[in-house]
Each structure stands twice: as C-alpha cells, then as structure tokens.
Amino acid sequence: MSQFFPNYELVQLGSGIELKVFNCQDTIFQFASVEPNAQLESHQHRESQLGMILNGSLVMDLNGNKTLMQPLSHVYVAESNLLHGASNPLPQMTTSFDLKRITDDSETSILKLLPDEDTITNLPCQSVTGTWFKISIIKIPSGCPIPSHQSEQAEIGFILNGELQITIDNEEQCLNSDQIYYAPSQVLHQGNNLSNQEIYLIKILI
Ligand SMILES: [Fe+2]
Numbered sequence: 001m002s003q004f005f006p007n008y009e010l011v012q013l014g015s016g017i018e019l020k021v022f023n024c025q026d027t028i029f030q031f032a033s034v035e036p037n038a039q040l041e042s043h044q045h046r047e048s049q050l051g052m053i054l055n056g057s058l059v060m061d062l063n064g065n066k067t068l069m070q071p072l073s074h075v076y077v078a079e080s081n082l083l084h085g086a087s088n089p090l091p092q093m094t095t096s097f098d099l100k101r102i103t104d105d106s107e108t109s110i111l112k113l114l115p116d117e118d119t120i121t122n123l124p125c126q127s128v129t130g131t132w133f134k135i136s137i138i139k140i141p142s143g144c145p146i147p148s149h150q151s152e153q154a155e156i157g158f159i160l161n162g163e164l165q166i167t168i169d170n171e172e173q174c175l176n177s178d179q180i181y182y183a184p185s186q187v188l189h190q191g192n193n194l195s196n197q198e199i200y201l202i203k204i205l206i
Helices: none
Strands: 009-012 017-024 027-034 039-043 048-055 058-062 065-069 074-078 084-087 094-101 109-112 114-117 124-129 134-140 145-149 155-159 164-168 171-175 181-183 189-192 199-205
Touching (some): 058 074, 164 181
Antiparallel strands (some): 017 027, 048 074, 058 065, 058 084, 134 199
C-alpha cells in the first residue's frame, strides 16, 4: 500500500449501505453503494463534508432541507457539525462519493457543475468551486497526456471507466475505477490515457 495509491477499507453500515473508505492524510474519501430504499440516518461530525452522485440518485438531507440529487451534475456541501443524511428513492443501486476533512469554512449548499476549462490539460470540463475545494469532471481522449504539475492544494482523483496511467513523485500506477490517487500539496504528478477509449476523470482539489 502506498500513500499516493491508498487501499480501501470496506465498511458495511448495516442498512444497505457499503462504503469503500480511503485515508489520505487529513482527508477521508469514500465510495458509497446505496441499495434501493436504503437510508443513511442523519448524523453530524466535526469534519466538513462534500459529495456527488455517480449513478442513480439520492435525496440529500442537509439540516432538514431535502434535495433530490442527480448523477454528475451537483455537489452537496455540509459544514462542520451540520446534521445530514441521505436516502435512495429509486428501485436501483446508487453509487456516490463523499469526502470529509476538518476545515475552517462554514459552507452548506448544493452547488451545480458548470462548463469550464481544465488549467492543466486545457481540455473542456465541468467544474464547481466551493470555499474549500474545486471539483472537475474531465473527459480525457485516448492517447492524451496529463502534463506533470504540482499545486498548493492536494489532489484526489478517480476515473469512471477504463484505466489511466498516473505517476506521482516517480511512483507509477495503472488506475482502474475502483481506486483513487492522492497527490499531496506540492508533489509532482502526471498522467496518460494509454487506452483506446475516452476516460472520465474526476479530480478534487482541497
Ligand atoms: Fe457524514
């Protein structure tokens, strides 16, 4: 197991929800699979939290305000200690990701992704910027490289399909859609779509 390509811990919440939990230093990233009609009871914690639906849909409850969230179009943000929960209203499995970390910010909202351009690849993307994060969805064409770069913010990324070659500080991995990469602040990283298909990359700057 490596710091840059962490393994996940499988957690069953016992109510039809399975989490794949990755620890990235001060940040927890998780994929959630939510069975039809399953409900995640309202809870609160010290970390701020954000998340997005990848497949299916979820009703997000942020302090009693309920929003039906559709895949890949919106992000929810819950500030520290805000009561939040979710339920799957559909007769199909929903998958989502969530990210939790301690921040000084107090942002609670539902934010929409908008057309943008990725500053590293110059590819068109969809993105959303919050007070403590930026999330982009980028379609990487076959054969397209992601140039070597580093930034003040840490970066967590994953792909929705195919395989993507990622190198972080000379450690190379062929990433599939079950895995994530974690590039800490100021650590050089790059990528390459060596496959013959378009790959959807979701990257989160924190
Ligand atoms: Fe939570």
